[in-house]
Amino acid sequence: MLMEGFATAAQPEYLLYALLGVTLGTAVGVLPGIGPAMTVALLLPLTYTLEPTAALIIFAGIYYGGMYGGSTTSILLNTPGESASIVTALEGNKMAKAGRGAAALATAAIGSFVAGTIATVLLTLLAPAIADVAVKLGPADYVALMVVAFTTVAALLGSSPVRGLASLGLGLFIGLVGTDTLTGQQRFTLGITTMADGIDVVVVAVGVFAVGEALYVASRLRHGPIEVIPVGGRWMTGEFWKRSWKPWLRGTFIGFPIGTVPAGGADVSTFLSYAAEKKLSKRPEEFGKGAIEGVAGPEAANNAAAAGVLVPLLTLGLPTTATAAVIVAAFQSYGIQPGPLLFTNNGPMVWALIASLYIGNVMLLVLNLPLVKIWVKVLQIPRPYLYAGILLFAALGTYAVNFVVDDLIVLLIIGVIGFFMRRHGYPVAPLVVGLILGPMTEEQVRRTLQISEGDLSALVTSPFAAVAYSVLAVLLVVAVALRLRRRKSEVTV
Amino acid sequence: MIAAKVEEYAFGGLVAAVGVFTLVDATTIAGRDDNVVGPRAFPYAVGILLVVTGIAAIIATARGKLGQAEDAEDVDENVRTDWLTVAKLVAVLVAHLVLIDVIGWPVAAALLFFGAAWTLGATWWRALPIAVVLALVVQVVFAYGLGLSLPAGIFEGVPFLDG
Numbered sequence: 327m328l329m330e331g332f333a334t335a336a337q338p339e340y341l342l343y344a345l346l347g348v349t350l351g352t353a354v355g356v357l358p359g360i361g362p363a364m365t366v367a368l369l370l371p372l373t374y375t376l377e378p379t380a381a382l383i384i385f386a387g388i389y390y391g392g393m394y395g396g397s398t399t400s401i402l403l404n405t406p407g408e409s410a411s412i413v414t415a416l417e418g419n420k421m422a423k424a425g426r427g428a429a430a431l432a433t434a435a436i437g438s439f440v441a442g443t444i445a446t447v448l449l450t451l452l453a454p455a456i457a458d459v460a461v462k463l464g465p466a467d468y469v470a471l472m473v474v475a476f477t478t479v480a481a482l483l484g485s486s487p488v489r490g491l492a493s494l495g496l497g498l499f500i501g502l503v504g505t506d507t508l509t510g511q512q513r514f515t516l517g518i519t520t521m522a523d524g525i526d527v528v529v530v531a532v533g534v535f536a537v538g539e540a541l542y543v544a545s546r547l548r549h550g551p552i553e554v555i556p557v558g559g560r561w562m563t564g565e566f567w568k569r570s571w572k573p574w575l576r577g578t579f580i581g582f583p584i585g586t587v588p589a590g591g592a593d594v595s596t597f598l599s600y601a602a603e604k605k606l607s608k609r610p611e612e613f614g615k616g617a618i619e620g621v622a623g624p625e626a627a628n629n630a631a632a633a634g635v636l637v638p639l640l641t642l643g644l645p646t647t648a649t650a651a652v653i654v655a656a657f658q659s660y661g662i663q664p665g666p667l668l669f670t671n672n673g674p675m676v677w678a679l680i681a682s683l684y685i686g687n688v689m690l691l692v693l694n695l696p697l698v699k700i701w702v703k704v705l706q707i708p709r710p711y712l713y714a715g716i717l718l719f720a721a722l723g724t725y726a727v728n729f730v731v732d733d734l735i736v737l738l739i740i741g742v743i744g745f746f747m748r749r750h751g752y753p754v755a756p757l758v759v760g761l762i763l764g765p766m767t768e769e770q771v772r773r774t775l776q777i778s779e780g781d782l783s784a785l786v787t788s789p790f791a792a793v794a795y796s797v798l799a800v801l802l803v804v805a806v807a808l809r810l811r812r813r814k815s816e817v818t819v
Numbered sequence: 820m821i822a823a824k825v826e827e828y829a830f831g832g833l834v835a836a837v838g839v840f841t842l843v844d845a846t847t848i849a850g851r852d853d854n855v856v857g858p859r860a861f862p863y864a865v866g867i868l869l870v871v872t873g874i875a876a877i878i879a880t881a882r883g884k885l886g887q888a889e890d891a892e893d894v895d896e897n898v899r900t901d902w903l904t905v906a907k908l909v910a911v912l913v914a915h916l917v918l919i920d921v922i923g924w925p926v927a928a929a930l931l932f933f934g935a936a937w938t939l940g941a942t943w944w945r946a947l948p949i950a951v952v953l954a955l956v957v958q959v960v961f962a963y964g965l966g967l968s969l970p971a972g973i974f975e976g977v978p979f980l981d982g
Contacts, residue, residue, distance in 0.1 A: 358892035375965060403892055485887050488879055492834045492872035498865045499841055506858040511848050513858060514841070537912075539891070544939060545905045548895035709893055710939035711949065717908070718932045721915055722957065725924075726967060734916035738909065745905070750827050751886025768861040775856045 328450055331677030335685055340383055343376075344682045347384035348689045351391020356399050356701045359543055359716055362392035363649040363758065364535035368723035370528050370656055378660040379675045383682040385656055389649055390442060390686050393632045394694045397434040397625050398701050401427065402555050413600045414628075417613070417620030424616050425558040432561035433570045433618055434625040435694040441578040441626035442687040445633030448582055449640075450680055453669070456641040460666035465773040466784055468642075470791035472767040474798045475588040475644045480756035482594075482805055489752040496743070497760025500525050507765070508772060520732045527655040528727050530761055531648075533737045534754045536720035538744020540713045545745070547713075552706055557698070570622040573603050577626025584627075585634020588646035599627035633683070640664055640676065643766070648755040651762040827880040835873025841866030907938040923972010925980065929954035955980070 334340060354365045366385050373381040401418035414434065421430040463471075480494035481487040503514045504524025515521035580602060581595040603623040604613045613620055638644040643665035645651035657664045668676055694701070724737045747754055771785070778784030786792055845862035876886075890896065911934035918927040933950035937943050959979050961967050971981040 372965060372967075399892060486879070486884070488872055488875040489886055491868065492831075492876055495865060495869040495872055496834065496837065499837060499869060502841075502862055502865060506848075509858050511858045513848055513862060514844055540935075541905050541908055542889070543891055543893045544908055545900045545902070546894050546896070546898050547901070547904070547939060548893050549940065708941065710936045710941035710946070713939055714932045714935035714941070714946070714950075715953075717912065717935045718928060718953070721912065721931060722928065725919070725969070726961075729969075731916050731919055734912075734919075738912050738916070741912075742909065746826070746830050748889040749886075749900075750830050751888065752830075764861075764865075771861065772856050780856065 327454075327673065327677050328681060330674065331679075331681035332684075334379070334674065334678035335383065335681035340380065340678065340682065341685065343380045343383045344387050344686050345689055347387020348391040348686045348693060349387075350384075351388035351393075352395040352398075352690065352693055352701060353391075353704055354388065355392040355395020356704050357395075357707070357712065358399065358403075359539055359713060361535065361649070362388050363647075363652050364532060364539075364720075365392075366649065366652045366656060367528050367531035367535070368719055370652075370659060371723060371726040373656075374659070378657075378662060379678050381656065381660070382653075382675070382679050385653055386679055386683055387686045387689075389653065390629070390632065390683065391690055391693075392649070393442075393629050394435065394438050394690045395701065397438070397621075397628075398431060398694065398698060399705060401430045401434065401621070402557070402702060403553070403705060413596045413624040414621055416600075417617050419555075420614070420616035421618065421621065422555040422557070426616065426618075427555060427557040428559045429561040429563075429566055429618060430616075430621050431557065431698055432695060433566065433574075433622040435691060435698070437570065437574040437577065437622045437626040438629040438694070439687055439691040440574045441581060441628075441630040442633060442690070443684065444575075444578045445582045445585075445630040446680070446683045446687065449633050449636055449683075452586075453637055453641050453680075456637065457666045457669045460641050463666070463790060464788060465770040465777070466786075466788045467790040467794070468770045469767060469774060469785060470788075470794035471642060471644055472763050472770070474794050475638070475646055476756065476759055476763050476767075477798060478588040478801060479646060479759050480753075481802060486751050487805075489750070490756050493747060493752045493754065494756040494760040497530075497757035498764040500530055500740075500757075501761045501764030507769065518732075520728075520730060525736055526727050526733065527652065527758075527761060529724050529733050529737050530740055531652050531655075531758055532720045532724050533740030534744035534747070534757060535648075536716050537737060537741025538748060538754065540716050540720070541741060541745040542748040543709075544713060545749075547709060552709070554702060554705055557702070566618070569618050573599075573619045573623035574626045576602060576606075577623040577628075578630040580623075581627030581630030582634040585631030585646075586637040588638070588644070595627040595631040596624035599623040636683075640668060641666060643668075645759055645762055648758045651755075651758045654762050823885060824880060827885055828877055831873050831876035831880060833873070834876060835870050838866045838869025838871075838873055841869060904938055908935055911935050911938065919970060919972075921972070923974055924969035925954045925958045925974060926972060928957065 350365060351362060354360045354362060365388050397414050400415035401422050418430040418434065421427065476494055480490040503521055505512055505522050512522055577599045580599045584595040600620055600623060603619040604610055607613065607617065607619055635647055635650050638646055639650045639653065643654065643663060645654045654664055662672055721734060724733050727733055744754055774784050786795060841862055845859050845866060848859050911931055915927050915931040918930065929950040932953055933946050936946040958969055961969050974980040
């Protein structure tokens with residue numbers, strides 16, 4: 327099956343799409359202010375003319391590429407940001423400042439490649455097996471999975487569970503607007519005709535990510551020249567390999583499982599990998615001053631987690647990050663529902679997609695190791711033009727969905743909401759995940775209750791669902807306990 | 820600090836208000852009320868979630884637990900919020916969406932890019948040509964590359980620009 331996938335993905339046309347995807351992905355990963363979620367959302371309306379396989383190969387390339395590009399920025403830019411790469415910034419930035427930038431970039435790129443490839447192998451092996459099991463799940467089991475997914479995303483992401491859940495609620499609400507699929511009733515449309523079709527995912531994702539981010543950055547823009555640390559030093563040394571390979575592997579095996587469960591995605595995996603490397607290091611005193619292990623491990627973990635996220639996405643149709651949620655929307659726009667039946671109904675397409683992940687990883691290694699100088703140039707784009715461009719393409723992408731101005735009004739309103747969410751610590755990812763999962767959850771709940779003739783206990787009596795809810799309860803208790811302990815230790819320090 | 824707190828209360832209040840709206844408006848959705856769950860049940864649940872979390876955010880704020888503003892590479896943590904810039908950008912976006920149907924996408928887009936770049940500190944004589952070229956290139960690419968025609972407005976009937 328995979329071989330057939332390679333045969334498809336290796337056709338020149340698809341190779342070109344993969345190259346386009348990974349190049350775009352690296353670019354948006356490098357550039358502050360735009361990320362893979364928003365880029366995929368922006369490209370959605372433009373790719374309607376493409377066939378689904380081609381479009382999904384581009385999106386997968388953007389997804390993987392974004393992970394590579396982010397590390398270049400955090401290593402070379404003097405101002406760290408973005409939590410997923412903040413650990414890399416900690417050590418990588420120090421290395422670059424000490425004239426070892428080349429080694430930091432190389433360990434990040436090769437580590438990402440190693441982790442990305444191993445994790446894709448794991449995905450290849452695991453996904454069909456999980457899909458086989460998942461086919462047997464009933465609607466009540468799906469409800470359980472979705473509730474677990476969005477509760478953990480909302481409660482574990484960001485610093486404030488309450489604000490995460492509020493963000494989720496807003497996403498669920500936006501998902502309600504439109505015509506009810508089962509009864510044809512209009513809900514929350516305020517009598518406006520264009521609202522009857524609901525609010526498009528593209529408009530919401532572009533609004534919270536692009537417009538919200540642009541307004542937020544503009545409100546406190548860092549003025550003055552952009553300080554990029556020059557790349558210095560050599561990396562092809564024996565010591566480089568000796569100190570890097572173990573953290574790469576450890577990072578991979580920390581990142582992949584964390585990616586597959588809905589527990590906050592890449593962020594958590596990088597922190598865990600960093601902590602592990604610090605503990606295992608023979609030179610813990612170097613940590614905080616530019617330890618290569620502190621770049622190698624987290625960068626590998628980051629990419630392995632990204633591949634891990636694809637497991638629930640492809641086999642269960644469950645998005646656990648904002649980018650994954652937008653990719654689900656992309657599948658849906660082609661009339662394809664990711665989930666257990668994906669491998670049987672759309673086998674050739676999925677395998678071509680997975681094969682393109684392997685190919686994309688090789689392309690990314692080339693793009694990010696010998697060609698890293700190009701990205702350094704991209705990093706230096708003057709910020710007024712960068713954010714003006716983001717706003718222009720946000721407006722364009724939104725307008726291109728239906729060619730109606732009403733969508734732009736919605737875009738602006740959601741953008742302003744996204745701006746205030748950033749100011750007050752409301753994470754935006756739960757909103758997007760809620761928007762995608764909300765309608766799916768409602769449908770499954772109602773299907774469950776139709777089968778059980780209104781008996782609510784049907785939602786929890788399936789053994790699988792009962793286990794899922796118990797796991798959720800345990801997870802939340804552990805999370806609260808960890809939070810309390812951290813707060814206690816902060817008080818004593 | 821006080822301003823930040825007021826804003827936090829307002830946003831928490833907004834979340835709760837959306838929740839109240841959800842609950843009230845859900846009662847007007849027509850639906851069967853037999854033993855099968857209709858189109859109202861889920862909205863009620865979402866409304867309750869919004870009201871509860873909105874109020875919880877207000878309580879957290881009152882107890883001094885303010886939300887942590889997000890950090891980003893281009894954000895300077897040491898400067899005050901520049902509301903004027905935000906207002907100008909919103910105005911530029913409003914102008915863009917109003918003008919699309921009046922003078923066409925290319926001009927409205929050029930104005931959006933120019934206005935935003937200028938607001939953010941770009942030199943006007945450098946931003947203007949970039950804005951014009953960018954808008955025209957996108958217009959042509961859309962019309963001929965993607966087969967999607969953006970409203971040409973004042974360029975209606977002009978070869979290449981009117982798809």
